[in-house]
Amino acid sequence: MNAPLKQHLIDPEICIRCNTCEETCPEDAITHDNNNYVVDATKCNLCMDCIQPCPTGSIDNWRIVRSPYSLDEQYSWGELPKQGELTGGDDGEAIDSEVLALLDQAHTGVGGKSVPPASAAKPAVNLYQRNHAAVATVTGNFRLTHQDSDVDVHHVILDFGEVAFSVLEGQSIGIVPPGVDEEGKPHRVRLYSIASPRHGERPNTNNLALTVKREPNGLCSNYISDLKKGDQVNVTGPFGATFLMPNDPSANIIMICTGTGSAPFRGFTEWRRRSMPSAPGRMLLFFGARRPQDLPYFGPLQNVPESLLGKRFAYSRIPSEEKVYVQDLIRQEGASLVALLCSTATHIYVCGLKGMEQGVDAALDDICRTANLRWRELRDAMRTEGRYHVETY
């Protein structure tokens, strides 16, 4: 019988198919099909380079096996097999102490592994793939940024008609751009966060909204931004099983975002407003954009009462004013944030530009230090308890 070995695997339920791991892996050990991202055990040297860049923690999974799971097995999975189901034609014997010791040594990831909030609803994931996509119809496409702004952000509504496509706030979907690339291969699926609550733009409608910024040479962002009412779109997913909203009305939710990273927080806010308007938990939004004209949902946000959502805006490019980032506002709000951080009912969500992650972390570290709290320990505990979530690109 083969000696046990540690195999690196990707959790298909949590993976949002962003391709970061495949781009990062120096050994080309990570690959994908229309269904899953997978790790080739014959190439992976456990270097860990892919662990930190993964926005969801789905990359940080390990099993002790006697024969590694093949690529075909991994492509077929809807969920990870449990540890203990030893592979390679084993007799399914109970895992022994030697194997458990090896598993204990498994790497747990930089900053720990993502966990969903304890009170979050159970999400459906990966119901539709490229070769079995859900077809949605565009029922709205509105510009979200001011007409004077050169930042062109769209709110696009996709209706699924009779197709069952159940989602939760914080999940993402894949959009399949039509056509093929210069090598004749179908274009890669692009991911977008859902910007609407679970029951649709209006209660009990079978639709969802996306927040999409037109990028100058962006194939998919231009395709989506140009969609017209009545157009049909191929959709995959939904994806993501950890960046989810707590269902507990007493949960305090601190949301920190830049630009279109605001998408999931629109979903969070609308769901709380709709399902628990008198919730005792606080919702607080730190939102960074270049100028008010460039801030998605600027107008509608003005109409959300402070009692439902505390709003703090950071503008970086107002002429003759100093640049302000979300992390500056976090420092300004230090005292009230520290009070919230002391509560086990408090959750933090960070979404947007990759670069903000470090700045936000440093700001939270600073405000905790002034109150004799240890941010790194608190953050790791919050992550383990499903109360700290980061999704940055």
Ligand code: NAP
């Ligand atoms: P953006 O307009 O480029 O930037 C928004 C603001 O963030 C600007 O004020 C910018 O300031 C500021 N900023 C730049 N670097 C920063 C840093 N290190 N720390 C804090 N603030 C910083 O934003 P965007 O293009 O909308 O980008 C949003 C990001 O969210 C993208 O990376 C996107 O992939 C991601 N995202 C999108 C979705 C979606 O569904 N569409 C979902 C999740 C995440 P400056 O004036 O200095 O540039």
